[in-house]
Amino acid sequence: MIRVGVVGVGNCASALVQGVEMYKANPELDPPVAFPTVGRYTPRDITFTSAFEIDARKVGLDLSEAIFQTPNNATVVYKPKPLGVTVRAGPALDGVPEGGLVSKIVESTTEEVVRELNSTNTEVLVNYLPTGAVKAAEAYAEAALRAGVAFVNAMPAPIATSALWQRKFSESGVPLLGDDTQNQIGATVLHKTLVRLLALRGVRVRHTYQINVGGTPDFVNLMHRRGDKEKTKTAAVKMMAAGQEFDAYISPVAYINFLGDRKIAHTLIEAEIFGGLPIRLEVTLDVHDAWNSAAVVMDSVRLAKLAIDRGVGGPLISASAWGFKNPPLHMSPEEAYRAVLEFVEGKRDK
Ligand SMILES: NC(=O)c1ccc[n+]([C@@H]2O[C@H](COP(=O)([O-])OP(=O)(O)OC[C@H]3O[C@@H](n4cnc5c(N)ncnc54)[C@H](O)[C@@H]3O)[C@@H](O)[C@H]2O)c1
Incomplete structure (x- = not known):
């Protein structure tokens, strides 16, 4: 044991x-x-x-x-x-x-x-x-x-x-x-995977955000002290497209009591494909956070x-x-x- x-x-x-x-x-x-x-x-x-x-x-x-x-x-x-x-x-x-x-x-x-x-x-x-x-x-x-x-x-x-x-x-x-x-299938690993896929396919990431809401004590705490969490989440995503410069805003933004143990993560990625044309990708993940x-x-x-x-x-x-x-x-x-x-x-x- x-x-x-x-x-x-x-x-x-x-x-x-x-x-x-x-x-x-x-x-x-x-x-x-x-x-x-x-x-x-x-x-x-x-x-x-x-x-x-x-x-x-x-x-x-x-x-x-x-x-x-x-x-x-x-x-x-x-x-x-x-x-x-x-x-x-x-x-x-x-x-x-x-x-x-x-x-x-x-x-x-x-x-x-x-x-x-x-x-x-x-x-x-x-x-x-x-x-x-x-x-x-x-x-x-x-x-x-x-x-x-x-x-x-x-x-x-x-x-x-x-x-x-x-x-x-x-x-x-x-x-x-x-x-x-x-997390096992958290917002970070999902966001990293998407950014990695785009970078591998030669797509240029321009802007991305991931905003998280939840109803746990962790979210109450994060409303007072979100700095470290923003840093670890942003670094994790940015590292997946090394060499690309893009804006990333990744943050826990609200404690919503009725969500209880659920966390909902909204992710948006705006990028550019061949010909300079834009693409937009949105994903929502709803999980039992703990x-x-x-x-x-x-x-x-x-x-x-x-x-x-x-x-x-x-x-x-x-x-x-x-x-x-x-x-x-x-x-x-x-x-x-x-x-x-x-x-x-x-x-x-x-
Ligand atoms: N899925 C997730 O929930 C997840 C994922 C990644 C990281 N984390 C991180 O894991 C940590 C724990 O998350 P959680 O949801 O269990 O938070 P939580 O707020 O439910 O639990 C934290 C506990 O630590 C106790 N505590 C505070 N100061 C202490 C001290 N000095 N000594 C001993 N205990 C103390 C608190 O009383 C509380 O019971 C957080 O930092 C969170 O950001 C959570």
Whole structure:
């Protein structure tokens, strides 16, 4: 089993825990994931061992209950049995923005997080902090490093893309993946694929926008702190048409309460084909946002464990390019898929 901890018991953690436990309890179900096995690991080989929060409504509860507390509103597909994992307090730092949804905070220290990671033998820590919580992300990355635990940075704070953190994780021989999960079929991977296709066919992209609306706590937070998210999403799309200059506006623009866990992404691309003639392409994607991130995180956790087994530390280039919007090295979805297969087959180191 892969011993996994989560930082931030919000909607994404809820979907991950529900999904893993549902597939474990129902062996006849076939999870729709890109990599049914990673080495010898399947999604059913994940076991939760630790969880960290600062919201008083979640700290102290079993993880199986904490995932359903307000303000979480991820779609409920499966109610897990008690997991024997008590949600512990962690350092709050910049985790809670003004105007956010957390009113009562319970705090602890980075040392406590290190102790909990050690005492629970956690092997991989997934960072689901709110966007903008850069200091808190660094505190948990530091805790993971000190406990020798692989760090999967599912949010946009620059950790896997920071030269400093890359060096620290490389020197300690601890795997690092990130930054900012690229959903299973999210707006970013779709937008990247379209831009890549146009660039490969010699089409000149002129303007593009992607505007996202949703009804989750993540969207409440993004209305206050959208900068990092705009950066990771825009960089991901622009890298797919290297050498082309075009305008890109990519942003979460509105929290709409009645959408709940749904996210709707509207994408427009205006481009120029042979003869200088214009084309216009519009796509709308409507998804259950938190669940859309869980499959890729299951891949990331298993790839991190494979790196641990092989004694590989530092930023995992192929796994990060596959699972994250802003990896140390950008690749098209297909290149990243091939790179992950090569890593799994032992044909590349990272
Ligand atoms: N599909 C997706 O939803 C998706 C995709 C890619 C990336 N992400 C990113 O993943 C992150 C998590 O998303 P979410 O929807 O679960 O958000 P969320 O707001 O539902 O959950 C975040 C949780 O972190 C907790 N928290 C805040 N500060 C903390 C601290 N210092 N220590 C411990 N816990 C703390 C909050 O109380 C909350 O429970 C966000 O940054 C989001 O942008 C989400």
